[in-house]
Amino acid sequence: MKNKLMAGVAGLALAAGGAFAQVNEDAPQGGEMVVTYQDDVATLDPAIGYDWQNWSMIKSLFDGLMGYEPGTTTLRNELAASHEISEDGTVHTFVLKDGITFHNGREITAEDVKYSLERVTDPTTRSPGAGFFGMIAGFDTWNAGEGDGLSGVEVTGDKTVQITLSRPDATFTHVMALNFASIVPREAVEASGEDFGREPVGSGAFRMTEWTPGQQLVFERFEDYHRAGVPKLDRVTFDIGLDPTVALLRLQNGDADVPGDGIPPAQFLQVVNDAAYDDQLVEGGQLQTGYITMNTQMAPFDNVDVRKAVNMAINKDRIVQMINNRAVPANQPLPPTMPGYAEDYEGYPFDHEAAREMLAEAGFPDGFTTELYVMNVDPNPRIAQAIQQDLSEIGVNAEIRSLAQANVIAAGGEKDQAPMIWSGGMAWIADFPDPSNFYGPILGCAGATPGGWNWAWYCNEDLDQRAADADAMVGDPAAREEAWRQIYLDIMEDAPWVPVFNEQRFTLHSTNVAGDDSLFVDPVHIPVNYDYIHSAEAE
Amino acid sequence: MSAYLIRRLIESALILLGITFVTFLLLYLVPADPARQIAGRSATAETVANIRDQLGLNDPLFIQYFRYLGNLLQGDMGRSYLQRAEVAELIASRLPASLLLMVSAIITELVLGLTIGVVAALRRNRPADHSLMIFSFVSISAPQFVIGILLLYVFAVQLGWLPIGGYGTFAHLILPSITLGFLGAGWYSRMMRSSMIDVLEQDFVRTARAKGLSRLNIITRHVMPNAILPIIAMIGIDIGLFMSGIVVVESVFGWPGIGQLAWQAIQRVDIPVIMGVTMVSATAIVLGNLIADLVAPLIDPRIKTK
Numbered sequence: 102m103k104n105k106l107m108a109g110v111a112g113l114a115l116a117a118g119g120a121f122a123q124v125n126e127d128a129p130q131g132g133e134m135v136v137t138y139q140d141d142v143a144t145l146d147p148a149i150g151y152d153w154q155n156w157s158m159i160k161s162l163f164d165g166l167m168g169y170e171p172g173t174t175t176l177r178n179e180l181a182a183s184h185e186i187s188e189d190g191t192v193h194t195f196v197l198k199d200g201i202t203f204h205n206g207r208e209i210t211a212e213d214v215k216y217s218l219e220r221v222t223d224p225t226t227r228s229p230g231a232g233f234f235g236m237i238a239g240f241d242t243w244n245a246g247e248g249d250g251l252s253g254v255e256v257t258g259d260k261t262v263q264i265t266l267s268r269p270d271a272t273f274t275h276v277m278a279l280n281f282a283s284i285v286p287r288e289a290v291e292a293s294g295e296d297f298g299r300e301p302v303g304s305g306a307f308r309m310t311e312w313t314p315g316q317q318l319v320f321e322r323f324e325d326y327h328r329a330g331v332p333k334l335d336r337v338t339f340d341i342g343l344d345p346t347v348a349l350l351r352l353q354n355g356d357a358d359v360p361g362d363g364i365p366p367a368q369f370l371q372v373v374n375d376a377a378y379d380d381q382l383v384e385g386g387q388l389q390t391g392y393i394t395m396n397t398q399m400a401p402f403d404n405v406d407v408r409k410a411v412n413m414a415i416n417k418d419r420i421v422q423m424i425n426n427r428a429v430p431a432n433q434p435l436p437p438t439m440p441g442y443a444e445d446y447e448g449y450p451f452d453h454e455a456a457r458e459m460l461a462e463a464g465f466p467d468g469f470t471t472e473l474y475v476m477n478v479d480p481n482p483r484i485a486q487a488i489q490q491d492l493s494e495i496g497v498n499a500e501i502r503s504l505a506q507a508n509v510i511a512a513g514g515e516k517d518q519a520p521m522i523w524s525g526g527m528a529w530i531a532d533f534p535d536p537s538n539f540y541g542p543i544l545g546c547a548g549a550t551p552g553g554w555n556w557a558w559y560c561n562e563d564l565d566q567r568a569a570d571a572d573a574m575v576g577d578p579a580a581r582e583e584a585w586r587q588i589y590l591d592i593m594e595d596a597p598w599v600p601v602f603n604e605q606r607f608t609l610h611s612t613n614v615a616g617d618d619s620l621f622v623d624p625v626h627i628p629v630n631y632d633y634i635h636s637a638e639a640e
Numbered sequence: 641m642s643a644y645l646i647r648r649l650i651e652s653a654l655i656l657l658g659i660t661f662v663t664f665l666l667l668y669l670v671p672a673d674p675a676r677q678i679a680g681r682s683a684t685a686e687t688v689a690n691i692r693d694q695l696g697l698n699d700p701l702f703i704q705y706f707r708y709l710g711n712l713l714q715g716d717m718g719r720s721y722l723q724r725a726e727v728a729e730l731i732a733s734r735l736p737a738s739l740l741l742m743v744s745a746i747i748t749e750l751v752l753g754l755t756i757g758v759v760a761a762l763r764r765n766r767p768a769d770h771s772l773m774i775f776s777f778v779s780i781s782a783p784q785f786v787i788g789i790l791l792l793y794v795f796a797v798q799l800g801w802l803p804i805g806g807y808g809t810f811a812h813l814i815l816p817s818i819t820l821g822f823l824g825a826g827w828y829s830r831m832m833r834s835s836m837i838d839v840l841e842q843d844f845v846r847t848a849r850a851k852g853l854s855r856l857n858i859i860t861r862h863v864m865p866n867a868i869l870p871i872i873a874m875i876g877i878d879i880g881l882f883m884s885g886i887v888v889v890e891s892v893f894g895w896p897g898i899g900q901l902a903w904q905a906i907q908r909v910d911i912p913v914i915m916g917v918t919m920v921s922a923t924a925i926v927l928g929n930l931i932a933d934l935v936a937p938l939i940d941p942r943i944k945t946k
Contacts, residue, residue: 139891140904143722151680224690229680231687245686295724314733315896316807342894343805346789350797351804507672507909542681552673552688554681 125617125635126330130322132636133336134614136628137348138361141315141341144298147283148221148228153530154361156280157626158339161320161332163283163303166195166214167274171626171633172619174438174534176274180209180284180304180327182260190269190575193277197260201327203286204308211262215254217284218264219243222251230281233532236270269573271581275533306332306632315342320631333616333635349609358611361628366479369425372609380612385622386438387606388531390431390539393473393488393599394513394522394556401471402520406463408596412449413456414495415599420487424480428602434539434589436603438624440578441536441585448593448600456495468496474512474519476526477503484601485523513556522556523601534624536585540568544592557597564588613637648933652926659922660712663915664705672909678721695721708915717919718912720905727916731898735920737807738897741816741889742882746875748821749828754871756825757832758864764837772829779826784885788819788892805894816893820885824878828871835867842866869940876932883921 144150147163168179178184182198201209218237221228224246234240238253253265266273276282289302301309304327307320318339322332340357345365349372351357364372372378395402395411402408417430432448435441460468473492475485485501492499499521504512506527512519531538542548546565548555571584592598608621608628616634623630675692676683692698696707711718717727753776760772779787792815796804806812839845840863848858886899898917905913937943 140907141896141900143904143908144724146724149722149724224687225694227678227691227694229678229683232680232683235684246690295719298724313896314730315737315900316894340806340894342807342891342896342900344789344892344894347792347805347892347894350792354797354804356804507670511672550685552676552685 128333128616128633128635129639130330130333130335130635131639132334132613133338134334134358134631134634134636135338135340135356136359136361136631137340137343137351137357139342139344139348142312142318142339145301145309146298147280147285147301147303148226148230149298150280151229153627157623157628157631158318158320159280159283159301160305160626161307161337161631162301162305162309163280163285164305164327165277165279165282165284166197167278167282169278169625171630172617172623174624176278179278184274186575190271190573191266193264193266193273194257195262195264196258197262198327199260201304202325203289203304204302204323205286205289206325207286207288209284209286209304211256211258211260213284213286214262215251215256216287218254218282219251220285220290221281228281230279233276233279233281236266236268236273236276238265238267240267269575271572271575271578272533272535272537275535279533307337317341332632333639334631337631352609352611355611355613358614359629360609363628364607364609366425369427369607373425373607378609381610383608383610383618383621385606385608385618386436387604388436388439388534388624389604390434390436391428391601391604392431392434392524393601394519394524395597395599396517396520396556396558397595397597398558399517399520401463401465401469404463405595406459407465409449410456410459410463410495411492411497412596412599413452413459414491414497415488415601416451416491417601418451420484421602423483423487424602426605427607428604431600431603433593433600434544434598435536436531439531439534439536439539441582441589443586443590446590446593449596453491453494460495460497465496468498470498470500471520472502473499474502474504474509474522476506476509476523478506478526481523481525484525488523511552513554514552516551516558519556524556536582536589537568537572540585540588544597559592559595559597561592561595564591615640645934648930652930655926656919656922660709660915660919661705663918664708665701667911667914668701668704670909674721674909674911677909712919717916720910720913722905722908722910723913727912730901730913731916731920734896734898734901737895738886738890738899740813741820741886741895741897742879744813744817745820745824745882745885746878748817749824750871750875752821752825753828754832754868756829758836758859760829760833761836761840761867762859764833769833773833776826776829779822780830782822784819784823784888785892787822788815788889791815791819792892805892807894807896812893816889816895819892820882820889823885824881828874831871831874832867835870836863839863839866865939869936872939873932873936876928876930879928880925883925 138154140154142155143152145155145159145162147159150159164179166179166181168177169175170177180197180201181195183196185194197209197211203209220226222231222234222240222244224244231244237251239251242248243251255263257263283303286302290297293300299312306323306326308323310321311319320337322335345360345362348357348360349365349368352360395408397403421428421430433443433446473485473488475481482503489499489501509522510527513522542554544555544559545568546560546562549558549560567588571581574581606622610621614634615637620630620633675688675695675697679688679691696704719726720730756772756776760769763769792804795815796802802811802815845858845862848862886897887903890897890899891903898920902917
């Protein structure tokens with residue numbers, strides 16, 4: 102949760118709930134909730150918003166064709182009444198539900214779908230999410246500023262839209278559930294222009310009725326929402342500008358229901374150990390991995406045995422302890438709740454003796470000196486020191502370069518600058534619950550370019566091909582999952598990373614709001630699922 | 641006087657021009673690429689190049705700088721990269737809150753600081769003096785963040801007298817002003833104390849006492865006006881200190897001012913907003929100093945405006 106600094110840089114957080122959540126669809130309606138945040142909301146334009154604070158707000162204001170079952174990572178139709186895929190997996194036909202409207206009262210048609218997808222991929226929109234739509238036919242020319250629209254998106258009826266892909270892609274349905282694929286009304290976007298992010302009009306469960314910059318936002322129930330009985334609450338108020346410590350005081354005082362920024366690190370142990378909070382604290386997994394990258398194109402990390410030796414040198418349990426057990430140790434790039442995670446893989450053992458031997462065999466009996474880059478916000482420098490200490494055990498002298506986030510990201514994007522980086526505070530968090538999302542930009546050849554996110558500069562063309570093949574496996578999820586599992590296990594053979602831990606998510610809420618635990622650690626809605634949580638008073 | 645005023649105004653304008661250049665250069669040199677920040681991590685190299693092009697980030701530094709300056713002179717500070725809103729609008733919507741907080745913090749620090757300084761000077765080397773000076777030492781050294789949280793805990797949570805952060809009523813203003821004014825109160829009390837002690841030892845004070853004036857009269861009519869002079873000059877300079885203070889205090893109390901705006905813009909490399917806030921604060925500091933220099937001779941005719 103401390104990763105909020107990554108807003109707009111590394112995207113949003115997703116957490117994984119259980120396979121099936123027990124969401125009480127019949128929970129009563131009524132009541133309200135107050136959520137606090139430190140930062141003002143950057144924008145509520147679904148084509149622009151890309152930090153974990155506005156991500157779930159946008160989810161409540163806008164809907165796309167696809168969505169997720171509350172509290173889970175299971176896809177479901179949202180504005181779409183039906184969704185069909187052609188035999189070869191390249192043509193997706195969506196039929197819109199009947200009689201659904203935007204907040205301004207106008208009915209949603211297939212033209213709106215085309216407009217919305219063209220808007221987000223239009224280069225003049227400068228959407229951070231445009232790249233997700235690369236599989237739609239005609240994307241390359243349209244996104245380069247040529248032609249007059251996305252040729253792959255065709256309106257074939259008042260309520261029917263046909264989307265043709267340039268290649269079969271199993272991730273496409275997840276992409277259509279991203280905020281970037283939200284359906285927006287053209288007239289409202291054109292009326293507001295650049296200010297649409299301040300005056301959002303969508304078709305989500307809530308509509309925004311008030312925004313006082315730096316102070317407060319108010320969401321109120323959208324009476325004509327396409328799902329009967331949703332949302333549960335009449336009103337959600339966001340109080341902005343409060344330091345997390347102050348937000349906790351407000352919660353204790355009954356002035357707030359959910360501290361949006363989570364529990365401040367300094368108060369974490371106190372809250373977790375206090376029996377009074379037992380009913381108010383929910384823990385869940387998160388689709389996140391914290392890792393150390395080793396630049397595979399810089400000596401001595403161009404030697405795979407050196408990278409393996411480093412993998413064996415790091416005491417992950419101790420690092421997890423240092424952050425008050427707010428994480429679980431990791432042994433592979435994928436987090437445990439992600440499809441494709443290898444349950445029975447044991448990873449590299451923690452063994453200084455074996456690590457020293459392997460380093461000696463690799464030609465470094467006396468170790469070497471290197472640099473470890475780290476973001477300068479607690480707890481990352483402390484974690485870097487623990488890593489430094491572990492490395493010194495095997496004779497490797499790592500000097501710590503503690504820098505601002507932007508500088509570490511910039512160093513990682515240079516081919517020959519950062520031999521090692523601890524990813525904390527910038528770590529990869531999935532955009533959608535699919536194993537492919539952990540590959541391309543951070544482990545694939547495409548990311549190993551100047552300014553890219555593949556800080557290990559790891560490029561294995563064979564794996565790139567296998568990744569592309571796996572994504573083309575439409576209609577056979579089990580085989581596809583297995584293909585991805587093997588890809589990540591093979592990556593571990595090359596050891597470009599030391600996977601260190603997967604962060605856990607802890608959400609605190611007042612007794613005024615209720616709902617299944619999965620709604621409070623919803624994989625897609627952070628900090629909580631605003632649409633389905635209900636008021637305890639209304640019960 | 642008017643020649644002096646014109647010269648000082650020209651000097652101030654030049655200082656501000658220098659600040660635009662230095663800030664622009666620094667932000668240009670920051671390794672973070674705003675286009676890449678906007679494009680997001682899923683973007684292709686072409687998308688990033690396209691955005692750089694749209695924002696004019698490919699032009700040479702000086703072209704970019706003069707374009708910025710040209711727009712600035714027409715009152716156009718550009719649009720936020722992230723929020724897409726007009727920077728001038730963002731700042732204008734937040735400036736009143738910051739000004740209100742600053743004015744009330746200045747009042748707080750003057751009232752607190754001067755009172756403590758005067759009392760300490762009159763009780764020099766006695767227990768009251770020692771305890772007040774320890775208090776001022778604490779107020780100078782304690783981090784504003786800690787003071788803010790402490791005050792909130794005691795007065796808002798425990799006693800329930802005041803709201804837990806927020807904005808809107810006089811009650812909301814009290815704790816942030818005290819927190820922000822606390823540091824200055826410490827400095828002022830120390831300055832006022834030594835300045836008072838200086839003046840108390842002057843010949844004219846002995847004369848006044850010799851001619852039988854009352855103690856109260858001596859202090860209010862003869863000592864304080866003389867002792868307060870160095871403080872007046874300080875207030876102008878202090879604006880700079882306040883500008884850094886409001887970033888912390890506004891974030892603790894949820895005060896919707898420009899400090900909060902600046903903090904978020906810096907975290908997100910939102911360069912037009914950073915430039916805008918820097919220019920507004922720089923203008924406030926330059927104006928503060930100018931006013932302090934202009935006011936000083938009005939209070940003390942011995943200071944000539946040359």
